[in-house]
């Protein structure tokens with residue numbers, strides 16, 4: 001499905017942006033998960049050769065480096081890095097690059113390169129674990145294929161049903177929009193876990209088709225995979241060309257918080273724009289670069305949600321609202337904005353005096369009308 005046949009290839013700017021998101025996410029994910037779990041797994045199901053033609057790092061190297069250099073690395077209990085790569089030459093290259101870059105890993109980290117295909121490899125592992133009556137350790141699966149085959153929804157759903165498992169998927173929406181012919185029907189049925197995607201053949205408008213394709217994929221991840229939070233970010237180039245969607249699915253809102261923070265960091269480079277599909281009928285262009293603009297928009301959404309609340313609202317509930325129900329990241333500056341505009345009329349914090357603009361996590365907030 002891909003036109004790239006060489007073992008290594010040139011790094012695209014959008015892949016670089018995706019790598020930055022992955023790195024910022026993992027910086028937050030490793031400490032969060034290793035705090036509560038013994039072993040955690042980083043699964044890179046379409047791992048690639050580990051290096052690009054000008055020596056830039058591939059996703060497996062980025063993930064390992066992030067863990068090895070992490071300030072909290074000594075507190076991690078055990079991280080298993082599981083890399084799967086179908087192409088023999090790329091798998092071999094990956095092993096060489098890993099050996100060269102990480103000759104001695106800390107004792108709490110281990111990696112394995114499996115030459116083979118993602119789906120049968122994961123299936124085999126899940127069968128084995130289920131046969132033994134055990135479960136998959138908390139896993140973050142980065143699934144980054146060139147096209148859309150070899151990524152069955154049924155398998156992703158099966159993995160997501162294990163506690164604390166999450167996915168970040170490169171979803172080639174544009175590619176599917178263009179190539180959904182009969183030849184690819186089987187792959188698409190597998191990708192979605194349903195044949196409902198075929199409805200796009202009745203939709204004329206290309207943007208509408210894209211929206212339909214990504215919405216259905218998200219719905220399937222929630223319905224079949226049991227993900228509590230699914231969020232997709234459309235990667236759009238600076239030339240306003242849609243590239244693909246990064247689809248993220250998790251069971252916990254703190255995962256969503258971490259991925260949004262990662263997006264926020266990368267967007268500030270100014271090179272990319274992300275559109276966030278918070279509700280199926282609405283796409284929001286995120287302009288994180290101009291804080292004054294998005295803070296006011298986020299504040300408005302909070303005010304609308306809580307202005308008639310019968311009792312004061314804890315700051316932590318407002319944070320969760322912003323993370324799970326709006327396209328934005330949470331910042332205390334949003335609350336300060338509401339206080340300045342007199343839309344927050346009272347703030348209480350236990351056992352200490354408060355100065356204006358101070359919103360500690362244990363504060364409760366009363367909104368005006």
Ligand SMILES: C[S@@+](CC[C@H](N)C(=O)[O-])C[C@H]1O[C@@H](n2cnc3c(N)ncnc32)[C@H](O)[C@@H]1O
Pocket residue numbers: 045046047048049050057058059060084085086087090116117118119144145146149150
């Ligand atoms: C987009 S590249 C991965 C890039 C890598 N994740 C990174 O960010 O550096 C996709 C890789 O998946 C491999 N691949 C294709 N089909 C596969 C499958 N079914 N299972 C595992 N790997 C596959 C390709 O050979 C290719 O190296």
